[in-house]
Each structure stands twice: as structure tokens, then as C-alpha cells.
Amino acid sequence: MKKINADFFDLSFPRRRESRKSINAWDFRFHGNDDGDSFRYQQAALFFAVFVLSFFCTPCFAGAQPGQIQSVNVQTIKGWMDQSEKITIIDGGSVLACMDARIPGSVYLPCDEDKDRSFFSAVPKESKIVFYSGLQPLDADCALISSALSSGVKGVYRLEGGLAEWRKAGLPVVSEKRTPRVAAQAIQVKQLPEWQKTAKNPLLIDIRSPKAFAAGHLDGAVNFPLSRLHVQYADIPLDRTLLIVDDDGRAAFLAASYLVRKGFLNVQRLQGGMSAYQRGTR
Amino acid sequence: MSKILFRTIFILAALWMTWIPTQAVAQAQTAKCQTCHSDSAYADHFASSVHGNNACTSCHTGIDNISRHSAGEKKSNPVRCASCHKETAAAFIKDVHATSQNMTCVDCHQKIHMVTKSDKPAKIAVQEKCVRCHNPEDFALMGHGKAVAAGNADSATCTDCHRLHGITGMSGATPKEAALLSEAYTARCKSCHADSGVTKRNNLSTAISDTYDQTYHGKVLQVGNIERAAGCADCHTGHNTLKSSDPHSALHPDNLYGSCKTCHTTMHKRFVSFEAHPGAVKGKTYRALHIAEVFMIVLLVGTFAFFWLHTFLWWRRAYLDKCRKRKAGFIEDSLAPECLDEKQIQRFSVTQRVMHVLLILSFFTLVGTGFPIKYSETAWAKVLVNIWGGPYMAGLFHRIAALVLCALFLYTLWLSIRFLFPKWQLRGWIGRLLSPDSLFPNLKDLQDIKRMFLWFFNKGPMPKLDRWTYWEKFDFLAVFWGMTAIGLSGFMLWFPGLFSYIVPGWVINIATIVHSEEAFLAAVFIFTVHFFNNHIVPNKFPLEPNIFTGRYTLEAMREERPLEYERMVTEGKLESLKRVGPGLWAQLFASVFGLASLVLGLFLLGLIFWAVLFY
Numbered sequence: 001m002k003k004i005n006a007d008f009f010d011l012s013f014p015r016r017r018e019s020r021k022s023i024n025a026w027d028f029r030f031h032g033n034d035d036g037d038s039f040r041y042q043q044a045a046l047f048f049a050v051f052v053l054s055f056f057c058t059p060c061f062a063g064a065q066p067g068q069i070q071s072v073n074v075q076t077i078k079g080w081m082d083q084s085e086k087i088t089i090i091d092g093g094s095v096l097a098c099m100d101a102r103i104p105g106s107v108y109l110p111c112d113e114d115k116d117r118s119f120f121s122a123v124p125k126e127s128k129i130v131f132y133s134g135l136q137p138l139d140a141d142c143a144l145i146s147s148a149l150s151s152g153v154k155g156v157y158r159l160e161g162g163l164a165e166w167r168k169a170g171l172p173v174v175s176e177k178r179t180p181r182v183a184a185q186a187i188q189v190k191q192l193p194e195w196q197k198t199a200k201n202p203l204l205i206d207i208r209s210p211k212a213f214a215a216g217h218l219d220g221a222v223n224f225p226l227s228r229l230h231v232q233y234a235d236i237p238l239d240r241t242l243l244i245v246d247d248d249g250r251a252a253f254l255a256a257s258y259l260v261r262k263g264f265l266n267v268q269r270l271q272g273g274m275s276a277y278q279r280g281t282r
Numbered sequence: 283m284s285k286i287l288f289r290t291i292f293i294l295a296a297l298w299m300t301w302i303p304t305q306a307v308a309q310a311q312t313a314k315c316q317t318c319h320s321d322s323a324y325a326d327h328f329a330s331s332v333h334g335n336n337a338c339t340s341c342h343t344g345i346d347n348i349s350r351h352s353a354g355e356k357k358s359n360p361v362r363c364a365s366c367h368k369e370t371a372a373a374f375i376k377d378v379h380a381t382s383q384n385m386t387c388v389d390c391h392q393k394i395h396m397v398t399k400s401d402k403p404a405k406i407a408v409q410e411k412c413v414r415c416h417n418p419e420d421f422a423l424m425g426h427g428k429a430v431a432a433g434n435a436d437s438a439t440c441t442d443c444h445r446l447h448g449i450t451g452m453s454g455a456t457p458k459e460a461a462l463l464s465e466a467y468t469a470r471c472k473s474c475h476a477d478s479g480v481t482k483r484n485n486l487s488t489a490i491s492d493t494y495d496q497t498y499h500g501k502v503l504q505v506g507n508i509e510r511a512a513g514c515a516d517c518h519t520g521h522n523t524l525k526s527s528d529p530h531s532a533l534h535p536d537n538l539y540g541s542c543k544t545c546h547t548t549m550h551k552r553f554v555s556f557e558a559h560p561g562a563v564k565g566k567t568y569r570a571l572h573i574a575e576v577f578m579i580v581l582l583v584g585t586f587a588f589f590w591l592h593t594f595l596w597w598r599r600a601y602l603d604k605c606r607k608r609k610a611g612f613i614e615d616s617l618a619p620e621c622l623d624e625k626q627i628q629r630f631s632v633t634q635r636v637m638h639v640l641l642i643l644s645f646f647t648l649v650g651t652g653f654p655i656k657y658s659e660t661a662w663a664k665v666l667v668n669i670w671g672g673p674y675m676a677g678l679f680h681r682i683a684a685l686v687l688c689a690l691f692l693y694t695l696w697l698s699i700r701f702l703f704p705k706w707q708l709r710g711w712i713g714r715l716l717s718p719d720s721l722f723p724n725l726k727d728l729q730d731i732k733r734m735f736l737w738f739f740n741k742g743p744m745p746k747l748d749r750w751t752y753w754e755k756f757d758f759l760a761v762f763w764g765m766t767a768i769g770l771s772g773f774m775l776w777f778p779g780l781f782s783y784i785v786p787g788w789v790i791n792i793a794t795i796v797h798s799e800e801a802f803l804a805a806v807f808i809f810t811v812h813f814f815n816n817h818i819v820p821n822k823f824p825l826e827p828n829i830f831t832g833r834y835t836l837e838a839m840r841e842e843r844p845l846e847y848e849r850m851v852t853e854g855k856l857e858s859l860k861r862v863g864p865g866l867w868a869q870l871f872a873s874v875f876g877l878a879s880l881v882l883g884l885f886l887l888g889l890i891f892w893a894v895l896f897y
Contacts, residue, residue: 101384167381168450181389183414191419253383253415271417 069131069145072157074169077130086127089159092142094227096258097134097251099177103166106132110227111142111209120151132159132166135251136226139209184256186271187243189280192218195243200266203240207255208247208274218245218277226251233262241266246273311337318352327396340366363387373448405430405439412440424530425523436480443470461508468503468513493559495659498775498794504658507673517541517558549779556778556787560794574792578799585803589811592753595738600820626833626863627856638829641690642879647683649805649886651676656798657893666889684772691765718748718849721759727752748845753815764804771797802890809887817880825880830872831864 080087089106091098098108109119111133123129129148131138138158148156159166167173187195196202204221206213213223224232226246236242242264244252252269259267270277315338316325328334333341344359345351351358364371367387379385388394390411400407409430413421421427421440429437444452451463474480476491494500494514503511519532519541526533532541538554546553560571630638651670654663670676701720702711716724730752733745750758771793774781778790816826828834840847850856864872 164382168376170375173384175384178384178386181383181385186415186417188417188419191417250382 069149069156069158071160072130073160074165074171077159078169078171080128086124087130088123088127088153089130089132090144090148091134092131092138092144093133093136094225094251095230096179096226096254097136099175100179100254101134101163101167101173101175103132103163104172104174109144111139111144120147120153123148123151123153125152125154127153128155128157129153130157130159132162134163135246135254136208137247138162139211141211179254179258179261181253181257182260184244184253184260185268186249187268188271189277192243192270192277195268199241199243201237201240202243203237204243204245205236205255205259206245207251208245212247212274217274221245226255229255229258233259236264238264242268244269245277246270248275249273309337311339314348315339323393323395330398331395332397332399333394370447373445376450377447378449378451403433403435405435405437405442406433408439408441408446416440421521424521427521434484436474436484438470438474442474443467457509464511464513464516465503465508467515471514489561490559493561497558497560498655499558501655501658502673502677505654505663505667505673505676507677510674510677512545512558516545546779550782552786553779553782553790554787556782556790560791570788571791571795574795575799578795578803582799582803585807589753589807592734593811593814595735596819597814599738599740604820625860626835627839627859628832628861629828629834629839630832632832635830635832637690637693639875640686642875644683644686644690645804645808646879646882646886647679648687649801651680651683652801653805653886653890653893656801657890657897660889660893660897662889662892681776684769684776687765688769691761691769694761718750718846721750721755723752723755723759727755746844747842748849749843751843753811757812760804760807764800767796768800768804771800806887806890809883809890813880813883817876825873825876827864827869827872827876830876831868833861833864836860 077087089103091102091106091108092111094110095108102108107119120129129151131142131145131148145156161168163173204218206217206221206223207226207229208217208223209225209227210223213221213225217223224236236259242256242259244256244259244267246252246255246269249270249272252273256267256269272279312328319325319338324338339345339358341361341363342358345356347356350356363386374380374387379389391397402410409421409427418427426438430439451459472491475486476488478488480486481488495504499512503513517533522530522532524531526535526538528534529536531537535554539551542554542556543549557568557571561568650666654660654666654676657663667673667676670679698721702714704714714720715722726748730745730747733742736742737744774785774790774793775797778787781790816822816829817824836847847856850859
């Protein structure tokens, strides 16, 4: 039986109580008069078109989600550079790591230092900003990244694999003041209890960010973030046997070498850092 | 002769004469530098160091004004070791020490002005250098490292596995990188453990390497499925190469469960009795494997000995018959197409034909994806795997085809039950089982075999065959054994962890043998015996299409299955079996699909024989 309902063609939500009763939003395909049918086919075609287009357009929008940093690999950056696109590369790591090695032309803006936010206002809007860190993981909640995201630039990215991937791709780096590495012995996680018993005046130096340190650290560890180590190292007592603890074992070697250069005699490092410790104690 | 000698002496003298001044200049320059740089490192040790023949300015370039340099106004250029050590520098650019730690030459080669050649063996010297930073517990105090320190020149030092200046990574940042490293480490392990000289000197056996290659782990690694294969270092946990009797070894019975569980997350403790190097050690598992292998070999040899002989004798007799007919003036028209309007006899139903097509598709998929793993060491294995879209896709196709085959098997089982117990009637099932319409062998089949052999040797007429011949019954029943063996073992290999809740791990080793040998039996049987019996036999060559068209001529029925024909006539059923000949499209499909299957099967048979004969 054919059911005629004039309100049915009104796309707006029904206002009248009685019309609301008579509408079945899902059966428009099968009811209504001839004119209404053609209109409903148009509606269906419109919905279908929007549905299909949404699939095709997803990739267009995927690259520009506002308010989110995206990952980018070295090859893509190389492609941008070859096409002379405007890119601002920011080293968000520590001074020591930055002086040790950095991408040529990159700007040093440490994530955990609350300054130079105005930098982004000077960055051209059509530019892309790429963050990387030399030896430590880039802080996901870095305040600078938020500033960059809100600056309205074309895109804010994080370099996948950091400086190591850059170097693996055979791209150059500059070393303004490299810290010569010294033989700083690695201690395995399973050896840690024994080390704490046998080492002379042991002291755990945690070089992770204050935030990571606050989230969890080894018992008795003292936080000397790598980004501040060059100004705070003097506070570390010289007569202690130091064990450097970092995120994943990559930054501790630089920190240990730096401290040895500054006169600390007994410096060792935790192999694999806190990641290895968490894996080992899980 | 004297002329050549004179010339040689002259050239050598000239070279010596040019070297002497060079040496003298270098020494003079060094002495000049040492007037200011008079530290012990330069004054006392440099001359006897490995770089002692060089002048200071060989490395410290750019000092063109000594006065300005002395005044501290002009420093030398940064030292570039790469200007002489080109190859080493090129490798070191991508070394993990450089990429991840920004290390340079002097970080390892410290006190560069005093470097002398170590008086210790190179392997020990390298190890001592690496453990200055790397924890000795990791390597130096274990297995290989301990042997190196004890003076074993065959044992691996750090650089034997990790290389010297081209270390791309230790464990890999991504799964792909880790897999590539695992593959590389396995190759390096094999470079010694597959070397008969090295293993003999160290009271080891190359069987460890050989038998690994025979396992699923080894085989999938060889065809390139590096991300899903356990390499040496995955089970032996990198540096921990201690004997399995050592409590610290990852392979010690107390630690083995944890080691296996790293990858096989769902598994019972009895899984650890799986032998990763089956047959390398002659223990309890070895005996079980040996028995399984002997059983499969006896089965293979027995089946092929009978059927290949049967095939050969049949071919000989059929060929001679055909020649005789030709000579007598009977020209056969076997290659001419069958007429569309010709009345034919229905032999196979649509369901049976569809089942056979599905069977062909799944069987070829299984052979095409499984045999590259069985013969992973062959040149064609990787090519075939890549045709499927790589090892992962080949594995996926193999499993899908296996499920299709299982479904066909179960459906056939259901049809068999329905045949034996129509409307669930139990009475008379033995009669139905041994009836001419049954595919179960009976006494007549034994008589037929005997008569067939007599016919082969011209000692009697060809036996009168009924609806199903004895070789067709063998084909059918072999599937029941084959599917049980190959299907069950296949599921065990697919879900080894899950099956460890039912059977101990060493049964998986047995399953590997059964799956592999049964696959060989099935494939070679189909591509030789089945192909011959149904298609290559001279009176059917090149193709018997009735399994695709479902029909054959009355003449063919009378000739091939006279007993069935007589039975149908006596029972008055012949008319009900008569149909119009197959349509054009059915004939086209039968020819194209059938011949393509034949050609593909023979091609795969060629690959299998290639592997058997040359690997």
C-alpha cells in the first residue's frame, strides 16, 4: 500500500509532533508519490556521492590534520629539499647532543626550556617545521611543538629515527664541539643490585627529562637532565662512582664521556637505560 | 736474460733512492714539530708507532706558515683519517657507532700517536678493545668469547659476527631491520658452523647447520621470509652460545620454555621437546624421526615401484596395440573434436566436476606454494615464491588452498556416508560398500590387477572393467590416507603451539617429515601415475576431458568399461544415462583448463625432479 506523507520530503527535523510519528527515516526509498521519488533518488545520489568522495578525499586531509604532529622519514625530507620547499629543522634535544652533532642549518630549541616561543611567529606560513632529537626521544608533550602547531605553518613533523636515520641515509651532519668518547663500561640490568653493593659510593644519575623522571625512576637516582648537564654537572660529587641512566641507552654514552672529560673518574652507564630496566623487571 | 736482470735491479734501486729522501724529509719534518710538541707521546713513541713513517703534516695538514702556527694564529685542518683509510672510512660512515653515537676513529683508536700493532692475536685484541665499553658479561665471558680468550683461533670474536667498521645495527630498530640482522647473523654463524674444517678442528659437526636448514625455520629463511623465521641468534640469544647443559644457556632445559615462548606465545611446556636441529644428536627424538622417515620412504618406494611399473607396462602394451592398428589400416581419429549432436553417456555429475576443478586449483596452489619450502635450497624456490607475491602471500595461499581441500575432503566423506547409509539405513551397507558403484576395493579388483599384468605380457585379454577401475579406487582411497596424514601434519605445523597442548614437541618434527614426504608422494603420483592413467595413455592422449565435460561416448564406455555397459543394458538404465554431447563452451573449457593443468603439472614435476637430482 502506498503511503503519502508530505513532511517526508522535508530534510529538516520534523517540528510537529504528528509528523514526527509518521516519519520513518529509513524507508524513504519505498514510499511517497512519483515526484517525491525522484527527489529522494537525488537525495540518495547525494548521500552516495558524499560517501564515495569521503573515501577519495581522506588521503587529501590525512596529511594535514590540524593540531597534530606527524611523522616523516628522511627520504621525504630529502624530496622536499630537492624540490626547494621551505623547511625549518629544529633540534629539540640537549645542548651537548646538539653541539656533538646536528643537521646542518638546523635550529637548536630545546624542548624542556621555556623560551624562544616567539621563534615560530617569524617562520614563514608556507614553511614546514621538522623536529628531531639527537640522542633522546623527542618529548611528545614538548611545549615547542604545541607552539609550532598553533603558529599556522604548513605542517609540523617529527623526523622518524632522529639524527641516526639522517646519518644512515648518508646525509651530512655538523659537529661544532664534539665530545670525544671515552671507555665508559656498560652495566647490565641484572648486574645492577650487585653493582650497588660493590661500587664505591655509588650514585645513580638519571639524565632523562624531569617529566620522565617524575613518572618513575630508580630508587636513589638523582635527576640531571642531559639538557642541563653542562650547567649542573658541578653539583655532582666528584668522589662517587656514577651510573648514568637514560631512556634507552643511547644518550648515556655521551653524558658519561662528557663527565669523564670534566674530571669524574668512575663513570659507568646502564645498558639499555630505563627501557631495559623496565623490560628486565617486568 | 742479463738485460732483464739489470733493468730490474735498476728499477728497484731507483725506487729505493726515492724512498730514502722521502723518509728523510718525513723525519726532518717530524723533528721540526717535536721541537715544540715534545710530549712523550710524540717524542718517544710516535716514531715506533704504526704511523711512524709519516710526517706530522701528513695528517695535520694546512700548516703553511710555521711562524703563525707557532704563535697560535693558524691551526692545522681537522685530521681526516679517511684521506688514507678510504675503504674503512666509507664503511664506517654507516656504522652504528657513527650514526647513533657520533663516534670517530680516535674514540676507539685512542692515543693515536702511540698506536702499535698488538702483540696479542688479533681476535683477542679486538675483543679486549670492544669490552672496554661493552659489557664483558655479554660476550667475553661466554661461549665464543671465552674460547677466543683461551686462544682458539677458530672461535668468533666480536668482529667476526658484527663486522669491524660496517656495523649497521645490533638488534634493529624496526621489525624489518631486526629480521634483516637476524638473517645476516644466521649467515655468519653458518660461515663457520657449516665449514667442515672449522667444525672438525673443534670437535663439532656441520650437522647443526645442515639440520637447521631442514626445519621450517631454516626453510622459510632461505626463501626470504626473514620476519617469520627464527635465526640462530633468536634461540641462542645472541651472545649466549653456551652449551645447553650450562645453567646459564638459553637452551638449558630450565630456560628453554622461556626462550621458545619469546616467539611461540601460546604453547604448552611439552613444546620444548621439539628438536630445532632434528637428527643432529642421536637421542630419543632421533629414533622416532628415523622410524618415521623409514616408514615414509618404504611407502614412497612401494607405491612408486608398483605404479611406475604398472604405468610403464601399460604404456608399452597400449603403444604396441596402437601401432598394430595403424599398420592394419585403422586410422584413429582421437584428435578430432566430438560432434555436438552426438549422444553421449553421463559419467560425472555437475557437483563432481566442480569438485574436481576445485581440487585441481587447490592442489596446484598447494604444490606451487609448498614445494618451494620443501626444496628451499633450489634456484627456483625463491622465483616461485615471488610469483605468488612473496613468502607471506605464498604462505597465505597455501593455507587457503589447504582449507579448500579440507572442505572438499569433508564433503566427500559426507557423500560416502550418504552412499553407504541412504536415508540412514544401516541394512545392506556391506553390499553397497562392495557393489560396482562403490569406490571401495573388492575381490574383483585383485583379479583385475592379475589379469591386467597378464595382458601387459600378452598372456591374456584385457580385464573387463566396471564403473570404477582398481587404479581409480586407489586414487580415491589414497586421498583418505593422504588427507589424514598431510592434513593433520599440516595443521600441526600451522598451529604448533596449540598442538603442544595435545602432543609433545617432537611430534611436530614427525609432522614435518610426514607433511613433506606425503606431499612428495601425492604430487609425484598425480603428475606421473594419475596423468598417465587418465590422459597420457596412448588411446587417451593428450587429454581425457570427461571429468570436465561429464560425458563420454557410448563407444568409449563399451571399450573402457564393458561390465558397466552390460550392467546398464541388462538393468535397462542405459537410456536414462544418455545425454546430448557437451556444448562448445564446455569442450573449450575442458581443453584449455585440462591441457593447462597437464602442462603445469608436468612443469612442476620437472622442478621436483630437478631438485631431487641436483640438490
